[in-house]
Amino acid sequence: MEFPRRVGLLARRTGFKKDALCRSVVTSRLARQLTNGTRVGGLSLLTSVRGHFSTHARFSTTASVKDCKALLYKSHGDPVQVVQLDGMELPAVDYGSVLVKMLAAPINPSDINMVQGTYAILPDLPAVGGNEGVGVVTEVGSQVTSLKVGDWVIPRDAGLGTWRTAAVFSEKALTPVPNDIPLLSAATLGVNPCTAFRMLSDFEALKPGDSVIQNAANSGVGQAVIQIAAARGIHTINVVRDRPDFQQLSDRLQELGASHVIKEEMLRKPEMKELFKKVPRPRLALNGVGGKSATELLRHLQSTGTMVTYGGMAKQPVTVPVSALIFKDVKVRGFWVTQWKRDHAHDEGALRDMLAQLCALIREGKLSPPACTEVGLQDHTKALASAMQPFASTKQVLVM
DSSP states (O other): OOHHHHHHHHHHHHOOOHHHHHHHHHHHHHHHHHHHSSOOTTOOHHHHHHHHHHHHHHHOOSOSOOEEEEEEESSOSOHHHHEEEEEEEOOOOOTTEEEEEEEEEEOOHHHHHHHHTOSSSOOOSSEEOOSOOEEEEEEEOTTOOSOOTTOEEEESSSOSOOSBSEEEEEGGGEEEEOTTSOHHHHHTSTTHHHHHHHHHHHSSOOOTTOEEEESSTTSHHHHHHHHHHHHTTOEEEEEEOOOTTHHHHHHHHHHHTOSEEEEGGGGGSTHHHHHTTTSOOOSEEEESSOHHHHHHHHHTSOTTOEEEEOOOTTOOOOOOOHHHHHHSOOEEEEOOHHHHHHHTTTOHHHHHHHHHHHHHHHHTTSOOOOOEEEEOGGGHHHHHHHHTSTTOOSEEEEEO
């Protein structure tokens, strides 16, 4: 295989730029020739690159990339108005940090809320937007042990700032993910699938044949709930707002594994009794909306069932009927995946096991990312505006 083509294939595999790889190979070969006094024509391309980068990373504390492009905001407000594309200088890679080339980062509702200044945690300003995404490690500090050049990584916690082309992060701020899963799956792995996984696992001991009811079923979390539940043999009753393309949306959710897709209005109709002749009443309700929608979910829970609230899209309080507490003894809980990760910060196995199970479902074709629109950083204004539209059908993903 001719040299340029081999370099091109390796660039796509590793995430490095093609011209950087060419320089790396040449530098590596020259260094070996000078050291050994012999030709190394038989040296494989991949070994040359890995050898160059690992040697460089082991001894250098200066980042090979000096700056990056990033989506910054200097004040809170409307994301379309306050988020700007700008250049940033990168700090040196010290002994405990890594240089990461960002590959893709979604725009999630929590990202929008953070820019607006309404989220539970807010970074110091100016800040880089984005809490989720995937990147490839291109350089490691001398005392980094859990990561190596070429690893794909995602943030462990919120507030890292992923809407940028490159960054120097602490080793402890990242967790590796396999690079044999689709890029968009990796970019959207850390928030919504993890939220769905934990809610289906931690609040009720669900068994095959049990039922779960959820609103916001077309959201990123909702779609992950449908797929993970289907893989476990659990029925899902999926509630969405009425819309012109309801049937199209219903068909798409059923293709993912949804047992039933209904409109919000259906929750208040006698037809729900007919539905529960087909599936048992749910033991678990998942609320991402709040307001009347959450109250209706509670009405359909089994006795001693649990409703878990993870979002509040309606921006209305959750009202719990007294009868549900007294006569059905329902439990009302909340969940925030960021808090779960912080609570398990010293339990490395818990996060890795969850990610391993999710990646296994991805490889088996049982867990796919939501429909995504890929956009460049230069088109961020349009992407942010699209992400805030009601009835958005696709997730905006920034591709670097």
